[in-house]
Amino acid sequence: MSRTRIFSILVFAAALAVFGIYKYQEFKTTDQVGPRITMGQESITVSVNAGEEELLSGIQAVDKRDGDVSESLLIESMSNFIEKGRRKITVAAFDSGSHVTKASREIIYSDYQSPRFSLSAPLRFPIGTQDILSGMDVTDVLDGSLTDKIKISTDYSINTGTPGDYPMFFTVVNSAGDVVNLPVTVQIYDPAEERMKPQIELSEYLVYAAAGSPINPAAYVREITGEGASRENLLISQEIDYNTPGVYEVTYQVTGEGGTGMTRLIVVVSE
Structure with a gap:
């Protein structure tokens, strides 16, 4: 092997060693750990x-x-x-x-509560209705309004062309994954048959009650209209276990000269 070739190899080896020492020193002095x-x-x-x-x-x-x-x-x-x-x-x-x-x-x-539904009108709709969520809202302490997040269960169906009472299930989920379900009864009616019946107007159509704290359903009756209908012949039916959290319904019925009118109040007994 020529002296020139040997010299070149030695120079390369020395440069490699210097480079290695430099990188080692750089590694030692460089911050490699986060806060x-x-x-x-x-x-x-x-x-x-x-x-x-x-x-x-x-x-x-x-x-x-x-x-x-x-x-x-x-x-x-x-x-x-x-x-x-x-x-x-x-x-x-x-x-x-x-x-x-x-x-x-x-x-x-310290002050969290699950999303809450509210209703500005009863879940009673004329045949042919296109929106059974009309009048329903949901508010949440974390996200504000969740009304546009309400889902209708696919396990139930409503024939809006046929009068009757239909079970339905509404669900909403907030950004923290808290799922709230609201099982209800949706009534479809024929306006022609309802025209002469008495009407019962409530101040609220969905209320929350703390467990162990019963409400007075009669206190939510705002007005009764219709010939021969009055508070005196108002019938209120309720089967609410105030010791068991869940969703319950109160049914109001009043009979007048035009027949019998009815409406419902949804009562959510919270934990």
Whole structure:
């Protein structure tokens, strides 16, 4: 082998060694680890209206190279409920080298309640109706209005061309995965047959009652109209177990010269 070739190999080996030493030193001096996240409490209780600052309260992020980088902390995601009113958030912190560290914290809402339905009119519709959700709304403490999220169960069907009482099931889900079901009775009627019947107007058509706290159904009767119909001949039927959370119905009937009119009040007994 020529001296020139040997010299070239030695030069290459030396350069490779120098490069290796350089990379090793660079590795030792370069920050390879993200910030360290610490928190005073891994579980906190807050209002549903708590903002990001409150949710991050007591959490710090310190980087070996950059020092305190708590200002970089942010909420990356929120889980669905582990159980109603309890979920986890994932927080993240960054350093100047774009290294990311994540940690989780449990959030317990002190004032959470499931989405609530409301009705501005009874679930009674003339034959041929196209919208059985008319008058129904849903509000949620986390998401606001969920009215456009109401789903109609495919397990039941309504023949809007035939008068009668039809069972139906409405469902809504909020952003935390809380599912609320509302089983109801939808009445389809023939306007020609209803024209002369007495009418019963209620102040509300869906109410919530706390378990163990009965309501007075008669208190929701606003007005009764129709010849010969009055509060004196109003019949109220209810089978509500106020000790068992669920959805119940109160039926009101009144008879006058034009026949018998009826309406329903939905009562949701909450936990």
